[in-house]
Ligand SMILES: Nc1ncnc2c1ncn2[C@@H]1O[C@H](COP(=O)(O)OP(=O)(O)OP(=O)(O)O)[C@@H](O)[C@H]1O
């Protein structure tokens with residue numbers, strides 16, 4: 001089981017589109033079993049699926065068991081988003097383990113989660129404590145960026161955020177980090193003629209973990 005978190009601190013770059021399309025491709029074309037999680041309080045992914053119940057990602061952060069996982073397609077399960085999934089709303093700042101709540105839920109439910117080939121998590125465009133929970137559990141972080149200076153800056157910031165979490169979220173005795181994700185950059189919304197796309201590609205192609213462009 002691999003966990004892929006899709007994030008970058010810039011709106012509208014294509015995070016939800018990549019999360020959804022990747023989940024569909026893995027299930028339909030590659031015949032893999034996928035758990036898709038809407039970790040964005042905007043809940044854009046959640047609007048893609050009707051006929052789901054009231055349980056949401058909020059239950060994981062609030063420690064409310066059992067968290068219901070909904071089937072939304074062949075080989076595709078879903079944990080719904082919530083508009084209340086926000087640091088202040090959850091009072092995360094007052095909790096000592098505020099970046100590790102999802103990590104702990106996965107540890108508690110490892111047998112169930114292990115049945116999936118992939119867990120894909122869509123996130124909000126921020127570096128909040130909520131989003132840190134999604135970065136902390138990841139094996140891979142897909143930084144979906146777009147041709148703009150801010151898009152490129154957001155990718156650099158994502159690498160920094162991940163390195164910061166790696167340095168902070170450690171076992172207190174061994175100092176071994178819990179955070180093991182590798183970040184990869186996807187250049188999305190690249191057009192064929194625009195000069196900003198050309199400049200952007202020149203920059204991203206130099207990045208060590210550049211995966212490719214759409
Ligand atoms: N490769 C692409 N080509 C054309 N349009 C795209 C592409 N990727 C995304 N879009 C469009 O761009 C818009 C923003 O995409 P999306 O909602 O996936 O971004 P997001 O990063 O999840 O945004 P937000 O930060 O609001 O959550 C959508 O209308 C989507 O259909």
Ligand SMILES: [Mg+2]
Pocket residue numbers: 015016017040044122123
């Ligand atoms: Mg989105």
